[in-house]
Amino acid sequence: MKKTIFLLLILIIFGCRHYEDFTTYFNTYYNAQRLMKESEDEFQYQDTKFKVTPKVVFPNQYLQPVQDISTGPPPFMQEFIISPLKLQPVKTKLDSIIIKGSKILSRKSKSSYVEGSIYLMAKSYFYKNEWLPSQIKCSELIDKYPEGDLSPDAHLLFAKNLLIQRKFHSGKLLLSRTVDIAWQKERYDILSEAFRLQADLALFENDIKGAVKPYRQAIAQSDDNYYRSRWQLELASIYYRLGDWENALVNFQKVRSFNPDYLTMYSSYYYEALSLIRMGKYNEGESILKRLNEDQKYQEWKEFTHSGFMLSALLKGDSTTFKKLEIKADSAFRASPAMMVVYYEKGLQDYNSGKYFEARKYFARARNLRTPVYASADKMYNLLNNWEQRYKFAQPLLSKYEKGEELTDTSKMFLAGTLYELGANFERLGFVDSTIKYYRLACDVSPSFDTNSARYLYSYARVISDKNLYISDSLKDLIVERYPLTEFGKEVLRELGYTSNYIIDTTFDLLNSGLKLIRNKEYDFGLMQLKLLYSKYPEHALTPRALYVIGNTYERKVFKYDSAFYYYKLLLDKFPESIYAKDINLAVTYYLAVQSGQPIPDSLKERVIPPRTPIGPIKGLEITPQNNQPSIQDKNKTVEEGFNPIDYFNEPGKIIRDVKKIISPDNLVPDVSLPKNPLDEFKPKRDSTNTDVPIQENNMDKPKK
Numbered sequence: 174m175k176k177t178i179f180l181l182l183i184l185i186i187f188g189c190r191h192y193e194d195f196t197t198y199f200n201t202y203y204n205a206q207r208l209m210k211e212s213e214d215e216f217q218y219q220d221t222k223f224k225v226t227p228k229v230v231f232p233n234q235y236l237q238p239v240q241d242i243s244t245g246p247p248p249f250m251q252e253f254i255i256s257p258l259k260l261q262p263v264k265t266k267l268d269s270i271i272i273k274g275s276k277i278l279s280r281k282s283k284s285s286y287v288e289g290s291i292y293l294m295a296k297s298y299f300y301k302n303e304w305l306p307s308q309i310k311c312s313e314l315i316d317k318y319p320e321g322d323l324s325p326d327a328h329l330l331f332a333k334n335l336l337i338q339r340k341f342h343s344g345k346l347l348l349s350r351t352v353d354i355a356w357q358k359e360r361y362d363i364l365s366e367a368f369r370l371q372a373d374l375a376l377f378e379n380d381i382k383g384a385v386k387p388y389r390q391a392i393a394q395s396d397d398n399y400y401r402s403r404w405q406l407e408l409a410s411i412y413y414r415l416g417d418w419e420n421a422l423v424n425f426q427k428v429r430s431f432n433p434d435y436l437t438m439y440s441s442y443y444y445e446a447l448s449l450i451r452m453g454k455y456n457e458g459e460s461i462l463k464r465l466n467e468d469q470k471y472q473e474w475k476e477f478t479h480s481g482f483m484l485s486a487l488l489k490g491d492s493t494t495f496k497k498l499e500i501k502a503d504s505a506f507r508a509s510p511a512m513m514v515v516y517y518e519k520g521l522q523d524y525n526s527g528k529y530f531e532a533r534k535y536f537a538r539a540r541n542l543r544t545p546v547y548a549s550a551d552k553m554y555n556l557l558n559n560w561e562q563r564y565k566f567a568q569p570l571l572s573k574y575e576k577g578e579e580l581t582d583t584s585k586m587f588l589a590g591t592l593y594e595l596g597a598n599f600e601r602l603g604f605v606d607s608t609i610k611y612y613r614l615a616c617d618v619s620p621s622f623d624t625n626s627a628r629y630l631y632s633y634a635r636v637i638s639d640k641n642l643y644i645s646d647s648l649k650d651l652i653v654e655r656y657p658l659t660e661f662g663k664e665v666l667r668e669l670g671y672t673s674n675y676i677i678d679t680t681f682d683l684l685n686s687g688l689k690l691i692r693n694k695e696y697d698f699g700l701m702q703l704k705l706l707y708s709k710y711p712e713h714a715l716t717p718r719a720l721y722v723i724g725n726t727y728e729r730k731v732f733k734y735d736s737a738f739y740y741y742k743l744l745l746d747k748f749p750e751s752i753y754a755k756d757i758n759l760a761v762t763y764y765l766a767v768q769s770g771q772p773i774p775d776s777l778k779e780r781v782i783p784p785r786t787p788i789g790p791i792k793g794l795e796i797t798p799q800n801n802q803p804s805i806q807d808k809n810k811t812v813e814e815g816f817n818p819i820d821y822f823n824e825p826g827k828i829i830r831d832v833k834k835i836i837s838p839d840n841l842v843p844d845v846s847l848p849k850n851p852l853d854e855f856k857p858k859r860d861s862t863n864t865d866v867p868i869q870e871n872n873m874d875k876p877k878k
Contacts, residue, residue, distance in 0.1 A: 227436065230545070475506075483498045514544060533561070560595065586619065597632070684703065687699045724738075738761065
């Protein structure tokens with residue numbers, strides 16, 4: 174009986190669990206999985222990844238340096254970031270996945286699909302570029318299911334989140350843990366991705382040994398020849414990217430010693446041929462490409478084979494063959510990533526030969542697809558495009574200037590600015606001679622009153638410092654002499670060793686400096702700073718205050734009244750409506766009257782306060798209406814005990830000393846006559862106007878007998 178009950182309980186428990194899993198899967202989890210697959214299919218569609226193709230690898234030494242940005246995702250993580258344009262069609266689906274996952278976590282927390290729901294939510298946040306929520310969900314999955322089937326995926330996604338946020342130290346640690354858990358779970362797909370990220374991060378930090386080490390260890394430890402061949406291909410690709418053709422050639426050949434699939438086999442032959450071509454062994458490289466072109470099982474990657482022939486013709490200098498191959502590529506392989514890298518290299522070749530317009534055309538074509546050369550091609554295209562536009566703007570005025578024709582100041586300023594931008598453009602392109610030429614022209618053309626000349630002189634001095642240090646130093650001295658208050662003037666002052674006390678660049682600095690010096694009784698230096706403010710900025714809003722302080726210092730501190738009057742008069746003439754002018758207006762008028770010897774106007778004379786006559790009698794003194802003479806009220810006191818009010822107007826402090834004479838403590842007691850018996854207040858009172866007639870009592874108030 175007990176066994177039967179126990180079996181029934183087990184069946185009930187497992188039946189309930191099975192029912193909960195069943196309802197969770199078909200009601201929620203299945204739909205979440207479907208939406209994720211549709212979203213990822215949409216990303217692949219937009220990336221035109223309908224078929225698997227060889228990985229595009231390009232030597233780093235031929236890439237133009239792109240501006241290093243210290244913030245934002247590192248370059249090697251850009252491919253994992255979904256752009257807003259790609260995200261827009263699937264954003265609603267990703268939001269729905271997050272909602273469905275939240276429902277499973279809150280309502281079906283005991284089902285078998287919690288781990289998968291958390292991972293789907295983490296991926297959804299990742300695709301939406303919400304790194305921190307994705308990171309939190311990955312951490313939650315790892316904490317709850319450290320040995321789960323999706324733990325390697327969560328570790329890898331966690332590491333990607335950290336690297337995108339530039340948390341490199343934590344990212345390295347997570348990648349190392351990802352490798353450990355992937356080995357344990359035999360997840361070689363996760364291992365391959367983790368190794369690639371480790372290598373990219375090491376190359377980003379210029380750690381060559383660190384980039385190669387993970388693949389070497391993986392190849393040595395693994396028993397699966399399929400994955401060993403793929404890792405061997407990645408290892409060879411690192412040498413190819415570094416321009417180490419011999420090591421790349423050897424390692425590409427090693428790929429075939431394992432058990433590669435068709436794609437890995439083709440990639441090893443293809444890049445082996447490219448390595449030979451870059452080493453100058455064109456015939457050997459082309460013979461491998463011909464075999465690939467004739468082999469039917471590699472026909473789906475003919476665009477890569479064709480790009481190899483184009484690269485060989487380009488590096489050999491066979492322009493006729495290259496042109497023929499280019500025409501065929503334009504019709505047969507128009508949107509091929511392999512063609513993009515060849516077009517970029519062709520653009521570099523034309524650029525180095527001075528064929529800027531041809532180079533710009535190929536750089537424009539190389540930026541049509543996201544490949545390793547995209548950023549460099551985009552940079553070069555923009556620089557050459559900007560160079561052409563600036564050159565067209567500058568050419569008419571430059572030809573007039575070179576012919577000796579007179580130009581207006583406005584035209585000179587415009588021409589100098591355009592020439593400077595041309596020089597800066599050539600500097601970014603790497604042409605030193607052209608950079609010096611256009612910087613020098615900008616310095617010559619620019620009018621001396623134009624403060625932008627400081628920029629032109631500084632740039633010219635900088636680029637010629639290696640060739641002629643004497644001229645460079647002379648140009649910097651000229652900047653200090655003419656433009657000390659500009660940004661570049663301050664920079665030169667710092668280079669020459671001046672302290673910050675010598676760098677005063679605004680009216681506020683001048684005013685503040687002058688006030689501090691005057692406060693410290695350094696009157697001469699303080700006045701010099703304030704006068705400099707007035708001379709350099711005569712119309713500035715702080716100038717009235719400077720003139721006021723100068724005049725006040727001469728008047729109150731230095732006691733040079735003529736100088737004070739001079740600056741006060743300047744203040745009145747130039748800023749009559751300022752508060753400072755209104756403050757010293759009467760003083761200046763009075764000074765002018767005194768200096769002229771004319772009688773002082775009544776409005777400027779010193780006012781005398783008339784004596785004040787008290788209205789009422791004061792203790793000890795009474796003013797009689799007959800003769801306005803005081804009379805003694807208290808016969809017990811003498812006249813000397815009284816006081817004269819006028820004395821207190823002349824000497825206010827006397828009233829404190831004589832307070833007892835003025836007010837007696839007895840007089841402070843109120844004169845209130847209270848009855849001896851309080852009940853007397855309720856007795857009938859007689860009319861004050863008629864003492865003979867008694868006041869009638871109110872009979873209603875009297876008690877009845």
